Amino acid sequence: MVNGVVQTGSAHYGWRDWLSQRITAVIMLLYTLLILGVALWNGGIDRAVWQALFASSAFKLASFLFMLALLWHAWVGVRNIAMDYIKPTAIRVAFQTAVICVLIAYAGWTIQILWGSA
């Protein structure tokens, strides 16, 4: 936002984005520490540990939460970058729309990986 002008393609909620960017960051930090703790506890992660980890419902949910935090965090970050550097409104909105589509597809891919049969 420059001189009180809200850009087309911004979500208009600076405060909400500021807060959600930090909350999602803390969620990802905790998940990173969890993975690090599992690796240290087992002296590294081999295929058996890896498979057992992803067989656990609790870990699946934690991983899903991590991915949702990551995708939301990525959206706020990429949107900020787009608002700074892509000046033509049509191109910016098209880019942001494409990013949203890709991020939603990633969420679907995550569900497939965690709960799919393949």
Added chain:
Amino acid sequence: MAALDRPVVKPRPVYLNLLAIRQPLAAVVSILHRISGALLFAVGIPALLWAVQRSLASPETFARWQATMAHPLAKLVVLGLAWAYLHHLLAGVRHLMLDLHVGVDLPSARRSAAVVFVLSLLLTLIVAVRLW
């Protein structure tokens, strides 16, 4: 004295040539935070999902995934993403500390910027040693 009669009007807004200015370390850490974030979005997320999927799908895909990861080029990509993740994470923690009004005075802020810069490189070095 005619010069004093006229109000001095500076042309605004002022555009700075960022490439001509020697940036303080905090500014370098800041732009690297943005660059690493963009890298993690464009390459990191799809690579992460692909790797987890391949490694979990079946023993065969796991073996093939391991073989792919053994390639020097794949290791280089992993190393680049590891740096991006570490730098982004540490710079993010620095941001959270500043939000909590920890280390906001100039010497502390400069020191923490240096810590983020150096520590992320050192941890990336550890990742490199483990990769090769």
